[in-house]
Amino acid sequence: MGEHETTSKAMVIMELQSRVDSNFRIKVEAFVLKTITAPLPTCKIDPSSWIELEGLVLADPEYHTPSHIDMLLGVGIYNQILLEGIKRSPEGELLAQATSLGWILSGQITMTAQSAHKIKVLHCCSNDNDLLKRFWELEAEPEIKKEKMFTDEEKRCEEIFNKTTTRDDEGRYIVRLPLKNDPPQVDGSKEISERRFYTLENKFNKNKNLKDKYTEVMKEYIDLNHMELVQKEHLDNPLAIYLPHHAVIREDKDTTKVRVVYDASCKGKNNMSLNDNLLIGPTLQPELRHLVMRWRIPPICLTADIGKMYRQVKISDLDVDFQRIIWRDNVETEMKHYRMLRVTFGTASAPYLAVKALQQLALDEGDSYPMAAKRVLTDYYMDDLLTGCQTKEEGLRIFHEMNELLSKGGFELMKWTSNCEELVESMKGEKGKGDVQEGLKIKSDETLKIVGLTWDRSEDSFRYAVNLPKLEQPVTKRKIISDISRFYDPLGWVGPSIIKSKVIIQRLWLAGIEWDEAVPKSILDEWLAYREELKLLETINIPRWVHTNADDSVELHGFCDASNSAYAAVIYIRVIDSSGAINVSLLTAKTKVAPVKQVSIPRLELCGAVLLSRLILETARVLGIEKRNIRAWTDSTVVLAWINNHPSRWKVFVANRVSEIQSNLDSHNWSHISSKENAADAASRGLSPQELVKNSIWFNGPDFLRNSTINYEKPKEVTTNLEKVKSHCAVVGDGIWERFSSLTRMKRVIAYCKRFINNLSSEPNKRKRGYLTTQELTEAQNVCIKQYQAIHFKEEILLVKQKSNLPKGSKLRSLNPVMDADEILRVGGRLELSGLSRNQKHPILIPKKCHLTNLIIADAHKNTLHGGPQLMICYIQVKYWILGAKQSVRSYFRKCLTCAKNSPNTQTQLMGQLPAARVTPIRPFKCSGVDYAGPIQIRTAKGRGHKSHKGYICLFVCMATKAIHLEVVTDLSSQGFLQAFKRFVSRRGHCSDLWSDNATNFTGAANELKRLFLTENGSMLQEVAESVANNDCNWHFIPARSPNFGGLWEAGVKSVKYHLKRVIGQSTLTFEEMSTVLAQVEACLNSRPLSVIRGDSDDIMVLTPGHFLVGEPIVTPPDQNYESHTVSSLRRWQFTQRMLQDFWKKWSQEYLTKFLHRYKWSSVQPQPKVGDVVLVKEDGLPPCRWLYGRVIETHPGKDNLVRVITLKTKNGTFKRPISKVCLLPIATE
Template identity: 55%
Template structure:
């Protein structure tokens, strides 16, 4: 779910915040077909500002609003079509159309609803993204991808210069015929400019400034009107524009922003078709590091940098806008003829043109050319010099060089006042005046000159690149020549402290060079902690977490006291060294680099250059390995910094307090495991092992960043900002421990273990695998060369003999030794004595039977003896079972007899066949569990149908009319049975819909009284009719809800367990009995079927439920359900006359009650006694346990297609016997009765 802010293109003051789920697709294109607006029954939409001007064209839906949002956008105003089938409703988003209209190519009607919204994700995402981009790995050079290479080649091929030297570029489209011109975009731009006019009319100041900006475009020639004869509106791309107010800006507070990402009718925008181009500007960290080298710092920026590069005339058609100064005037078409901010390729084109000036004109201005390539970050210039004279010359060349390409600088600033005073004189140069961009009057006062060149009255110039950096930007104090920090966090409110709030605050920390790394790393650790806690974005945090965060947040304001000198104190004659330190803790690892400067007099100066931190991975890693990660980080920082400052590799020194890391680096990476080997290879590829040294932990500044310290401890921290004290000594003692130790210490340990001799046999479940392993082992032991890696038949045979011989020796040790010594067996107690065993030439024990003179094969006459309880014997039996294609015990025994004589073969073979899962599946049989006790509602007196069961029977055919030409349809019988008296109530239903059941249930309770509890099956009586099954399953939830509203409890028996509903299953069987014999194939009308079922119901309710006495005619008739319904059988002769009894003193009411009581007395004595015996399922059978694998019986499928399931839960009854089990199959979790399960002979190891 994401948080969205919906803004209106009509009412610019309106915005609506909603939460929405992100889906890959909301719905299909709407409308389904193009809408025909030429119909006479159409709304006059002229003059209506539509929310979606392109409602006629099918397009995708970006967002679906709910009713809660719909009511917030409604406004007064409705326009209807003549017939009233189509209306236009006024909303804050514009007029929306709804109703029934015809498509453009057919007369069928489609509903169209149109809504236009603009949505953006919450701002914390963008801020957090920038935070992690700054904290990313050190930058590395990357090759251009194919598109970037194509864009570069296109620029070189098509770029030209005009007479004034300005560069003229072409828009780098991906295709020669861009798709953005295929769909008209003028209507969208017209709608946007009209909405803009409404906003400007409400704000006079904004309108005045906005008009000034547009007029400035015209005056400077950055925009031109389109001639009517050249106006090809259909092929042009029109850009909507709007105002952005920047109160923090010192110059242009109102900015016109053009939307090149606005899509046309075809859903394609200008930016969609443009190549972005490669990133050319230098990394911000590199630019600042280069700037720090110079004693005098100079800053400036290019005036309207993008607009100094012209667009070719043939591409201006893709940058059109609509504008008029007053709504009373007609809209005019204009073309932007310069690189426009917001275009996908604009940054590349502007920076590339700036660089091209240096390539084209750099020979004349050598001091400026290199600085153009390396000292600009977009339009911001940060350069310096070591003297005023050098600075003035650099500035002169820079102004002249940029002037050749039409670029001009403004807002100059420097830490040297003398240099600032002399910069103004540069603008009197004729070359600069020819650019026409800056006009300087010499008669101005000194202060005026300073204002024109951008010198501010205050003492600071902010180094800021965008709005995020502006809030938490880095400040340069000119007078003290140092960097300062500003921390502008929003004030705390009474709102709950959530993860979103904390992440928003953390993401505003801007520390590009890591000078605040010891404190910023605490924020990184806190982010990781929040993720490990698993809290949601807007969930209030615990008191402990809030307290920890509040302490840290309160101290962030102390970072404003931090001051880092800008100048590194270097000169061209100084000796420069780079010293990098790394460290790690359980929470993070870090790297920090210092510049050690030694001047000609021997004075030493240390400067903090750059630092990086990384939080430790969530998966726990040992400290030495984290230390190694820190070493990788510092090696990268050292190489990167050395390249920027032009320091040779011999002047680089790396320090760590980990002796394990130093030991790893002093050995070849191949000695170590993958993790260590990869990282040591990377480190040694950057620095030699001789450049690594040991530093004590107390003197390691990286320790501050790896553990993290609060801002209060960071301010004034000498170790961090000034480096370790030993680096300030003229002679440094480079320590390397003599006895380097790794974390893998050599130890000698003695172990005593008892190894089973059969461990090899027991490890394999296949005879083929075991024999192959033994065969390869024999190859190794023999040390013979083989011409093939594959085994030969004689090798496999020898390996099998080895296994058999080993098994015989282990199982018949005494017999084998005697046979080996004497050649015969003379042990009376031996099981092998009657077999007359002997040893063959291979040392294999065989049987000497009575068939020596037969012509049988030698293996049949003298089979190999195999023990009964041996794993090898079991493998041979398993192999025989597979080779006989899962044959039975007789076939397997006969197969084994041809080569082996297995002791106790019959029982062993039978046992294996019983345990074979494949065979068990085919002979699968289910067993019914012990019949359970009757539920209380079956053996407790209660009003008829107070407790009932329900089931469906059918389908049956019902004819619509009598006579010829009738048509029939499917109907069903709904059967209700009384759980106490077995009385039956039948209803005809026309279908299996929810409403049909409701109607039948209402008729039932209206005639039989309220039903307190209702039982039903799960549709098992519809096996073979899947469609009816699905219909029944779909109505069950609705039926349950209805019954609950009528104070009726609905109970389900387990799925596929008809025996749990035997009462209504018997009723269905009896109903069908009469139905087949009386109706047969005849088709009745609904009225005839209702009449017939009432008669069947009377017959069923007249069946005796007690024993019939055929010997005594004086005995009363047997008890029937009719006795409880009307006092006597419904279709039998009347019962005996109770009036003959002595009841003269009874009232009629008392008489009826006595009669009912006598019925219930007979019911208890005669009917319940019949239910005492269990006529089947009289014994308890084994029940599946949790974890058992079972086959799930399906009546309509063969056993080979039955599903496998694993029991995960048992549901025992009141007698503690389990008759229902919950199973997990490969697709779902289901319930089944034990009568549908076959337990497989599988046990977990």
């Protein structure tokens, strides 16, 4: 369809019946396709302003709504359904045609900018290995969240909620779905939901327990009126959206182990889902890390969660049909349709709507419950409440206020508990709270799962849970990373051990193995030992309370450190109570793997300081601690020196990071600490689980923090110089090697230099003299190869020497490189067992782009006697393996002057603009082109024994309308042409401009014809041109040997010959007979359509050149006589002028627009420049005999592109089109 192709695998015969005329039936044959076209129209149309359609029975009443096309009728069927009757809009843009199927619409409409679709493209990195690299890239340092700014979509979502949310009589909130487009479009969702439900029923047949629990959940929905049955009269709602549903089983849940999830992301036939049409909304709840840190501050903590939080918020009746489902509890019963009346789990906006409703409740009812309202806004993470208080009485008040506040909005709090046993008992004793009592039946030693963390209520401490699956063989990269991804440590409490797993991930990436490939033994042994110890982490207890009270002094102390493996930051809270007792607790930490590319230790220490400055500033904001109570520690004197000076003193890497550190913390907040006391040292180096359990400094902080006074002195001596690493290396400048113009010369020069050096240290009688041996030349060549390999394959050589795997991104990885005895890198390959020579089995690796590569290729080209790229590659690969050899060899081959002369390529350029005479409405033949065709034989008389002589056809073609005028001429004299020209202008009118070529391309014409049009300065042509000029006609010439510039008359000559060959064959005609035949040929050619014939029954007129000459095609059947008819209110002359204007309008709209396309020469090519050396193409001569020429002048067109050039050769100076020259690669040589 259009520019697309598709394959049909079936054909059917259908009978169509009209819905407006039951008597009309028609059988059609149709191909079955997967899809015909995209939904049409492309956007929704406003039909309210089209009053012309009122009262018409349309074939498609929903024409203004985008819909799928189910059937496409061909032109043959279209003609059979047409009826009489056409209606047009006043502007003529819209047309309604009566058919047996109803009125159909066509035409063009002008859409406003409001109807345009807005498309935003987000490019996400989906390569798994690239995502792994973000673990250690410096540019991907952990970001600390700052104050959130809403996006435009989030603002719109907030606006919808604020404008549309209401409350029912019970106070429960009623919300609208925040739709991007109202109503949303999800085609075919009902059929998809039915298929998915049948699959679910098959699972029920295999698992009766799952079916029973699933049925209980759905029955609960119905009993609680959280979903209702759709009545039969509402079943056929075309806007309804059906959501498939399935079970999610959570064995770790205390309450609902089977949760029904509704798949609102299921896409319909239009590739859209309900979630695609929903605004997600902003994240309203606090970050989990911040919530847990605040929860550790009060001595008494309370937790609870909201029962069925989502389902306590109602959905407006306007949107419930967008949440339909299919359900039945028995396969033998009829399928039932329900609609969800509450916020539904699985919809994109559900978290936002539930949290927003809860927070709105605090704003609406908060004045009566101030203590509870404040905590609703800050202490909820979705449905989990984590709050605290100083006293039992305050906790009981929070309990009362929170229950009463949430009940105002229809929410119910469950599973209340606390670390204070007295408070728990008081809550249990509350009268009239039976449901609460059920939720409070908690054992004293029970551990709870709260926001993903394990909390021991009796000890009031956190524990680390390790849940790894059973080890399966073989151990692959995928399985290791899957196990590591199960670690949940949001606050970094076991960071020293987790960083070990991150380092293993980095090593897996460096090994370059595939995801399901067994890992190397060295990594496997380390992973198994580490995995075996992970269970020890479950013995770690992190106290929840950090011993803070209302009147205590609180300080934050952060430590940072770095090693070759990682860098880290850790923060401790130091609390001094009113009696002077000091308590230090681990608060939070972050770790980061060091990058693969080696970075100096001081710079990694600086990255650790950046990480600490971000983390400690974030923590201070969350806990409300002032900057004067913050202290940052590092054991790097270099980092302290950087921080204590202005960033402008340092290089970019250091300056950028110092600037950020100073914007987060003042320099006086930083202090020096010894490495032994640095708590972050454990996280930067990494500890095994067994070592971490025994590491007291990590969990309790350094001992000096428990002293009553701390020494904050700066180090005595601070240096800003990085450690200097001395190494010996040999660097060879490319300039030395580029002095050699051939491989042979380079080898010989180096061989002589080596011989000279060796002879200096040898005894006179042992010195080498005479010609260079093969061994000396080979050694010299090896020197060159090793130097270039050392420059271009530095990292690969190091890894090969260490017998390590190359990284996956290495260009040599697939070649499995090896090092030979001469320390030259060669291809490893798979041909070791073959009988080939050593060089063929293990060719020498050569870089893609270097001077040595060029010399090797030049040597191969010379030795293969200027062979082609394929031969050169075969010759090279006997000894060398050049990376990207094809590209390099082809590039050199194209630059070879000898090869270019023998295989020349002519030039092209972007197809130029049409001349003004061809695109401007003008009287026919006012601007014309002329050409000759022939010779032809003309009889002198009829009958036998006649004599014949040569004749010619003079063709005139109109530049604007392509109309053709043909004249017979008896010779090639100037007088013969002038007589033809006079006959032409006498019948066709004055010609103001005449174009012709220089006739050098008339290879089949007579020599006399060449003499007529040979050059602009020819005597005959001058005589003709002078006579034409006297008639106010300008003669124009196209460049010599450029038939593409005169395509219009060349096509005319071709068409004339086409008809003549078929009409007269080998016959010889008299002058009168030939004139008659040419007049008939002219009539046929002037009746050709100028544009593509369309299938519109209302526009059956096809524009031809004849319309501009006589008002209709010249070759056409006779029409009805209209002379007896009167033309109302218009004189016939006015009617004729109007008809002519219609022809020109049709000419502009249909004929001209087809020239918008460039079917060849569609791109701009490099242009020849003055001074370029070219070969001048001569037809009939081999390239080796073509003349050399130099470009002395270019002739750019109006678009500044050069298509004609002036050349200077040994035979003189002349113009040529660029299609007749071949540029030689001399400038590049």
